Amino acid sequence: MSIQTPRFIDNLERRYHRFGIENLGMMLVILQGVGFLALKFAPLVILKFVFIPELFLRGEVWRALTFIALPPTVDIWIVFALMFLYWIMQILEQTWGPFKTTLYLFSGLILSLAYSFATGYPLTTFLYIEFSLVFAVAINYPQEEIHLMGIIPLRIWMLGLFYLLIVIYDFAMGGWLLRGYILTVFGSYFIFFGQHHFQELRNYLRRRNWRG
Helix, strand or coil: CCCCCCHHHHHHHHHHHHHCCCCHHHHHHHHHHHHHHHHHHCHHHHHHHCECHHHHHCCCCCHHHHHHHCCCCCCCCHHHHHHHHHHHHHHHHHHHCHHHHHHHHHHHHHHHHHHHHHHCCCECCCHHHHHHHHHHHHHHCCCCEEEECCCEEEEHHHHHHHHHHHHHHHHHHCCHHHHHHHHHHCHHHHHHHHHHHHHHHHHHHHHHHHHC
16 A cells, blocks of 8 residues: 655646646656667767756746656666656556655756756766656655566565665765755655654664563
8 A cells, every 4th residue: 555645746636737747757758768869879978968057047948848858778778778768658647646655756846947047067977867756666666676687576665774774874974065956856756755753763762662
């Protein structure tokens, strides 16, 4: 059973459900597929894909979209990466519906862009937003099984934990701007699941006090 989203998100869905984008996963896959082909045949095009606030304000508005197209890899593994991204997005849409899935993704995007504008930090990867999508599936369906590279069976909570360790490592080893970005980009996760984690913490403390 999926985790209940906060009441204010449910209220937003009732009022604005028509703004949900159906099959958002396919749109992301197409964007990153195009990005992969562009970088494969013209590597320097990455200079046009990265979101840089100063250049955006000079009229290069496409950068707000093209940074989403930056693929996680530029080798054959892109096939598995895009299949996995589509699978993750399909699960979220089947669980939440188009509106909440759209809200979750766009919250991460808007927070990323806002942070970039506020600090000048360039957005050179979409990977942390993809991690947040995986975390959303992992907390809802921790025992869901995937087959890594189509062969190795793996519980989604294990993959979520692996990604979390990557995020923790990047946070520990990165500069303050990267740390600030990591905290910001996962704001969408805490908007959706912060209440759940807070309640879990309260229940844990109550059980510990009762046993004591």
